[in-house]
Amino acid sequence: MIRINESSPVPIYQQIIEGMQREILSGVFAADDRLPSIRDLAISLKVNPNTIARAYQEMANAGTIYFKRGQGAYVTPKSADDLLEQARAEMAKHIIEIIAIARSMNLDRQQVRRIFDAVLDQQEVK
Amino acid sequence: MIRINESSPVPIYQQIIEGMQREILSGVFAADDRLPSIRDLAISLKVNPNTIARAYQEMANAGTIYFKRGQGAYVTPKSADDLLEQARAEMAKHIIEIIAIARSMNLDRQQVRRIFDAVLDQQEVK
Amino acid sequence: MIRINESSPVPIYQQIIEGMQREILSGVFAADDRLPSIRDLAISLKVNPNTIARAYQEMANAGTIYFKRGQGAYVTPKSADDLLEQARAEMAKHIIEIIAIARSMNLDRQQVRRIFDAVLDQQEVK
Amino acid sequence: MIRINESSPVPIYQQIIEGMQREILSGVFAADDRLPSIRDLAISLKVNPNTIARAYQEMANAGTIYFKRGQGAYVTPKSADDLLEQARAEMAKHIIEIIAIARSMNLDRQQVRRIFDAVLDQQEVK
DNA sequence: GTGGTCTAGACCACG
DNA sequence: GTGGTCTAGACCACT
Numbered sequence: 001m002i003r004i005n006e007s008s009p010v011p012i013y014q015q016i017i018e019g020m021q022r023e024i025l026s027g028v029f030a031a032d033d034r035l036p037s038i039r040d041l042a043i044s045l046k047v048n049p050n051t052i053a054r055a056y057q058e059m060a061n062a063g064t065i066y067f068k069r070g071q072g073a074y075v076t077p078k079s080a081d082d083l084l085e086q087a088r089a090e091m092a093k094h095i096i097e098i099i100a101i102a103r104s105m106n107l108d109r110q111q112v113r114r115i116f117d118a119v120l121d122q123q124e125v126k
Numbered sequence: 127m128i129r130i131n132e133s134s135p136v137p138i139y140q141q142i143i144e145g146m147q148r149e150i151l152s153g154v155f156a157a158d159d160r161l162p163s164i165r166d167l168a169i170s171l172k173v174n175p176n177t178i179a180r181a182y183q184e185m186a187n188a189g190t191i192y193f194k195r196g197q198g199a200y201v202t203p204k205s206a207d208d209l210l211e212q213a214r215a216e217m218a219k220h221i222i223e224i225i226a227i228a229r230s231m232n233l234d235r236q237q238v239r240r241i242f243d244a245v246l247d248q249q250e251v252k
Numbered sequence: 253m254i255r256i257n258e259s260s261p262v263p264i265y266q267q268i269i270e271g272m273q274r275e276i277l278s279g280v281f282a283a284d285d286r287l288p289s290i291r292d293l294a295i296s297l298k299v300n301p302n303t304i305a306r307a308y309q310e311m312a313n314a315g316t317i318y319f320k321r322g323q324g325a326y327v328t329p330k331s332a333d334d335l336l337e338q339a340r341a342e343m344a345k346h347i348i349e350i351i352a353i354a355r356s357m358n359l360d361r362q363q364v365r366r367i368f369d370a371v372l373d374q375q376e377v378k
Numbered sequence: 379m380i381r382i383n384e385s386s387p388v389p390i391y392q393q394i395i396e397g398m399q400r401e402i403l404s405g406v407f408a409a410d411d412r413l414p415s416i417r418d419l420a421i422s423l424k425v426n427p428n429t430i431a432r433a434y435q436e437m438a439n440a441g442t443i444y445f446k447r448g449q450g451a452y453v454t455p456k457s458a459d460d461l462l463e464q465a466r467a468e469m470a471k472h473i474i475e476i477i478a479i480a481r482s483m484n485l486d487r488q489q490v491r492r493i494f495d496a497v498l499d500q501q502e503v504k
Numbered sequence: 505g506t507g508g509t510c511t512a513g514a515c516c517a518c519g
Numbered sequence: 520g521t522g523g524t525c526t527a528g529a530c531c532a533c534t
Contacts, residue, residue, distance in 0.1 A: 069260075
């Protein structure tokens with residue numbers, strides 16, 4: 001289930017894209033599975049259909065999903081693999097941000113790793 | 127030197143704030159040092175003076191800098207310490223983002239750390 | 253054999269019409285030959301029978317085929333000749349499109365012909 | 379000047395994209411030139427601003443143009459070169475269509491070229 | 505002034 | 520039923 005945060009600065013259509021990607025990654029929707037129709041999702045998320053349409057459209061442009069005429073949207077096979085790669089890249093971006101901050105704080109590798117581990121503990125990552 | 131990306135989704139005034147904070151953190155500007163004037167910085171960054179003014183204003187609101195009437199903006203003493211704390215919080219945010227991504231990929235702690243180390247290596251963090 | 257692309261912007265019924273016309277042109281179906289029944293074609297193309305019906309209906313409206321009540325659809329005699337003319341017109345449309353593109357690129361006749369020949373070679377047209 | 383054909387099956391935003399690409403190709407807008415603002419173009423084309431926005435957005439996604447925050451849309455340098463390549467690919471598609479038709483008509487290379495030349499003459503391509 | 509997002513509601517073609 | 524396009528109009532953040 002996707003949750004929309006209306007007060008977030010992140011656009012709703014973007015939140016939907018991320019939510020869908022997460023569900024594809026985690027296997028809720030497998031290759032060639034049909035996604036909920038634009039109208040249905042709009043109702044269940046209490047969002048305007050145009051907003052869902054934009055999210056789906058962008059995912060289709062990115063090749064994550066494809067449309068069958070008059071039938072709906074389907075998950076592109078292997079898009080889970082692509083998303084994995086994309087997620088890895090996303091993580092790398094955050095790590096690079098962390099490094100930039102660490103540099104301005106004059107932290108060395110060991111100190112950065114210590115902070116990293118501390119947060120992992122705090123967030124209970126096994 | 128601060129670099130502005132005019133096409134980035136991050137507001138320019140925000141980019142300036144982050145750049146300034148970094149320079150204060152790394153000691154380019156120490157306690158009670160005078161920051162570049164709004165005009166000068168606007169010229170050197172090729173940005174509208176209003177944008178610099180907004181960045182300075184927000185930093186003053188946050189207590190990072192203070193204004194002397196008719197003289198310019200100065201670094202608040204101990205603001206380096208505050209920024210350190212703030213930077214630490216910023217790092218934590220990024221780490222939490224990483225964890226969120228890792229969770230949707232079903233990665234465990236060891237795998238996350240491996241990716242983290244790989245990027246550290248790649249970015250040549252000592 | 254007709255191939256359907258469910259994701260193409262070209263309507264499926266249109267793809268079927270074009271496929272059928274091609275088969276009539278190339279002689280797979282001759283004058284007064286019986287076309288596959290709507291049901292059979294729907295099954296073999298994995299398409300909704302309504303879609304086949306629409307394709308046949310439009311071909312009948314255009315005079316390419318005709319229906320015998322309760323017996324099926326048949327190729328109108330001389331429709332191959334008409335289709336030839338129609339195909340020629342279709343080719344002209346494409347050529348005009350090519351010319352439009354060439355004009356916005358400021359290409360002259362010689363350059364256009366060179367590109368044309370290159371693609372003919374590549375597609376192995378004897 | 380871009381002209382909109384309201385009765386064409388081609389979406390208006392698509393017509394705008396094609397028109398803009400044509401103007402970039404022909405040099406009306408050069409590298410780093412500013413395009414008309416969304417609002418202005420909407421007024422001059424008598425179209426809803428959303429429609430212009432969509433066209434611009436898609437061109438930005440494709441890398442043809444880029445946005446400067448609060449300033450407008452600009453032509454990406456070298457996008458003229460990319461568009462040239464893209465136009466060439468577009469021509470190739472049409473040529474392949476022509477070949478497909480020719481094959482179902484059992485035409486050989488010489489005959490296809492004769493038809494091609496005839497249309498070139500008729501359209502007065504020098 | 506600039507673009508970005510969103511809603512509401514309409515109309516269309518397609519299956 | 521499906522998605523696709525478009526309009527009208529609103530509100531927002533940024534420069």
